[in-house]
Amino acid sequence: MQTIREANQLPSALVALRAGGRSLALVPTMGALHAGHLALVEQAKRAAQRVAATIFINPLQFGANEDLGRYPRQERADAAMLEQAGCDLLWIPPPEAVYPPGFATRVSVAGPSERWEGEARPGHFDGVATVVAKLLCAVRPEVALFGEKDFQQLAVIRRMTLDLQLGVEIIGVPIVRDADGLALSSRNAYLSNDQRERALALPGALKEAAGMIQSGAAVGEAIEQAKARLGEAGFERIDYVALVDAQSLEPLDRPAGAMRLIAAAAIGGTRLIDNLAVEMDAQS
Numbered sequence: 001m002q003t004i005r006e007a008n009q010l011p012s013a014l015v016a017l018r019a020g021g022r023s024l025a026l027v028p029t030m031g032a033l034h035a036g037h038l039a040l041v042e043q044a045k046r047a048a049q050r051v052a053a054t055i056f057i058n059p060l061q062f063g064a065n066e067d068l069g070r071y072p073r074q075e076r077a078d079a080a081m082l083e084q085a086g087c088d089l090l091w092i093p094p095p096e097a098v099y100p101p102g103f104a105t106r107v108s109v110a111g112p113s114e115r116w117e118g119e120a121r122p123g124h125f126d127g128v129a130t131v132v133a134k135l136l137c138a139v140r141p142e143v144a145l146f147g148e149k150d151f152q153q154l155a156v157i158r159r160m161t162l163d164l165q166l167g168v169e170i171i172g173v174p175i176v177r178d179a180d181g182l183a184l185s186s187r188n189a190y191l192s193n194d195q196r197e198r199a200l201a202l203p204g205a206l207k208e209a210a211g212m213i214q215s216g217a218a219v220g221e222a223i224e225q226a227k228a229r230l231g232e233a234g235f236e237r238i239d240y241v242a243l244v245d246a247q248s249l250e251p252l253d254r255p256a257g258a259m260r261l262i263a264a265a266a267i268g269g270t271r272l273i274d275n276l277a278v279e280m281d282a283q284s
């Protein structure tokens with residue numbers, strides 16, 4: 001695996017990767033990699049002949065009171081994991097390569113970015129859309145892969161690449177969970193053992209609510225039950241629990257089409273998100 005840092009090293013590295021007309025997949029990350037990221041690389045290898053990854057902790061997607069300063073940084077370990085997973089190129093741009101002096105552009109996606117994370121983290125999706133647009137324009141892959149764990153982010157990126165006609169296929173990769181059900185996240189590193197134990201209420205509450213909806217319970221009742229369970233487990237703030245349309249992210253008050261239960265809540269100051277597909281059987 002070749003690792004490069006400067007933007008001016010990128011064009012020749014890409015020419016070498018693409019020699020003979022090979023296709024390229026991109027896995028953008030902010031580092032602090034875990035098995036969820038490696039699943040993206042695995043899938044990328046099936047989707048294209050060469051795989052490039054980026055590590056860039058994007059300041060634009062962090063709010064003023066968020067964890068930019070303490071976001072886990074472990075570049076060496078990340079590079080070793082990517083190499084082991086079969087990644088061909090790693091680009092770790094310095095901030096000024098992505099946002100040169102005077103940078104003044106924001107990519108803002110209406111619709112899927114407006115609710116939920118968009119309300120809880122103003123400006124977050126502008127930061128995500130801007131950096132992903134920049135990375136896609138710089139690398140020009142045929143395919144780019146993102147985890148379904150950030151389900152709304154995936155919807156925002158799909159909309160943005162369609163609207164800007166970037167000509168890249170966006171592949172969403174299912175959530176990777178620990179054996180006990182907690183979705184893998186770089187932010188899980190902030191949890192104490194006790195908080196981590198309590199955090200299991202998040203996937204538990206989503207599973208329970210999905211089961212209730214599938215059995216015919218009112219959506220509102222299932223959501224209230226999920227919130228109560230999170231409160232009992234010690235989550236000090238619940239930003240949302242909602243049943244949404246899987247594409248538009250609009251809330252649903254009764255089951256319809258492709259749906260997701262989505263949730264965000266904070267425990268011990270660590271904000272966690274999770275989501276679950278809700279499938280109704282044909283009779284429902």
Ligand code: PAF
Nearest residue numbers: 028029030058128131150
């Ligand atoms: O999901 C992430 O790690 C980030 O939001 C992304 C897509 C790499 C953009 O910074």
